Amino acid sequence: MKKKVLSALLCGAMAATMIPVGAVSVMADGGVSLNVTTTFAGTESNVQLYQDTVKAWEDKTGNKVEDSSGSADETFKARVISDFETGAEPDVMFYFNGNDSNPIIESGKVMSIDEIRAEYPDYASNMSDDMIPASPVDGVKYAVPFYGYWEGLYCNKEVLEKAGVEVPTADTTWDQFLEDCQKIKDAGFTPIAASLAKEPHYWFEFCIYNQGTPADHAKLPAAIDDEIGKKWTAGMADIKDLYDKGFFSENTNSATADEVFQSFLESKSAFYVDGSWKMGGIRDGSDNIENFTVTFVPGKGERKSTDLIAGLSSGWYISKKCWEDETKREAAMDFINFFINDETVSQFAGTATTALKNGVTIDESALTSLEKDALVMLKSASGVTGAAQDLLTQDERSPIFDNMPQIVEGQTSIEDALQGVLDAVEENAE
Numbered sequence: 186m187k188k189k190v191l192s193a194l195l196c197g198a199m200a201a202t203m204i205p206v207g208a209v210s211v212m213a214d215g216g217v218s219l220n221v222t223t224t225f226a227g228t229e230s231n232v233q234l235y236q237d238t239v240k241a242w243e244d245k246t247g248n249k250v251e252d253s254s255g256s257a258d259e260t261f262k263a264r265v266i267s268d269f270e271t272g273a274e275p276d277v278m279f280y281f282n283g284n285d286s287n288p289i290i291e292s293g294k295v296m297s298i299d300e301i302r303a304e305y306p307d308y309a310s311n312m313s314d315d316m317i318p319a320s321p322v323d324g325v326k327y328a329v330p331f332y333g334y335w336e337g338l339y340c341n342k343e344v345l346e347k348a349g350v351e352v353p354t355a356d357t358t359w360d361q362f363l364e365d366c367q368k369i370k371d372a373g374f375t376p377i378a379a380s381l382a383k384e385p386h387y388w389f390e391f392c393i394y395n396q397g398t399p400a401d402h403a404k405l406p407a408a409i410d411d412e413i414g415k416k417w418t419a420g421m422a423d424i425k426d427l428y429d430k431g432f433f434s435e436n437t438n439s440a441t442a443d444e445v446f447q448s449f450l451e452s453k454s455a456f457y458v459d460g461s462w463k464m465g466g467i468r469d470g471s472d473n474i475e476n477f478t479v480t481f482v483p484g485k486g487e488r489k490s491t492d493l494i495a496g497l498s499s500g501w502y503i504s505k506k507c508w509e510d511e512t513k514r515e516a517a518m519d520f521i522n523f524f525i526n527d528e529t530v531s532q533f534a535g536t537a538t539t540a541l542k543n544g545v546t547i548d549e550s551a552l553t554s555l556e557k558d559a560l561v562m563l564k565s566a567s568g569v570t571g572a573a574q575d576l577l578t579q580d581e582r583s584p585i586f587d588n589m590p591q592i593v594e595g596q597t598s599i600e601d602a603l604q605g606v607l608d609a610v611e612e613n614a615e
Contacts, residue, residue, distance in 0.1 A: 227256035230465025276507035283575035328500025332534035359485035378454035393420035438590035
């Protein structure tokens, strides 16, 4: 049975290979070669669908995509910013639209949606303008959203069963979650698969969230000892507590994200916090999708477990360098339009949020058990907020994210790390 799902699904519930880029080129057979950078790489969901869609566009148009996509970690973000700084920016980019994009917007090297619509009035006309995020830099909209995300607690049911632990529910408290982690550890398994070395942001986000509510989560502290600052230090203290109890992967301070994810797939670890995009990685990396489910990250204090983190954090950009080349401009417009039509967005989005005016069409009979569990979770959401980390640029959050191993090991104090963030924010504001 096919159903129309509202583009603001959550709101409805509650209220790689590094290829040099930048060279303008026209192929010998008359086709255009576009340099494209996206986050469709590694174990991210929809990698194969992205590659198939690119191939379909190439076959249809005779054009060529030179792809430099990479996994959306801090290294990839630094590389993209560097490309813009050195004049090697891509023609088309699927990238973050929050503070991660600030250096790109400030460079003046990407086209705004209004500038594009001045020449192509129907550009992204199938999207709700009210749901297209504006840049924090100037309040202007640059990126056309494709589909959004939610974050949740993925569970390996085999590990939980062997440890005598039930899948967490909306009623599971943080203290009960800690008790379950201890049982899992005692049974000889890793409670939480996580790379604090490469992807500390998921646990940072939820541990901070557990000190507040959806109303105050996406706010930055002005000082270590103000209300928000105290929540951040308390949240990071909870991360250190998880580490001290031995609940993270044994190699959490050195492993890559792919390594710990593999341990989760291989039933060596019980829990894995990540975004909606990870469902495809679980589907493609496991022989038994029925062994996995997704649920709420257990809450603490005023935050209900059913309060989610979700949003539309990425979108399609066109660089000014591409725009100024009329041949490449036409190809870039055709490429993006090929991706953002209702049908293609629905294929990519699945259970995720979108900005489509008509919402996505989901064939529920074709969903995996994991995707069906995700829909159940989303329909039970009580609150939603964007990610606090999106309020910071990469260099501003670096004192925490790059030093998370040192923080949990006690080599860097939580207060010093947070002060480093505040100093970077103040310096960038000058």
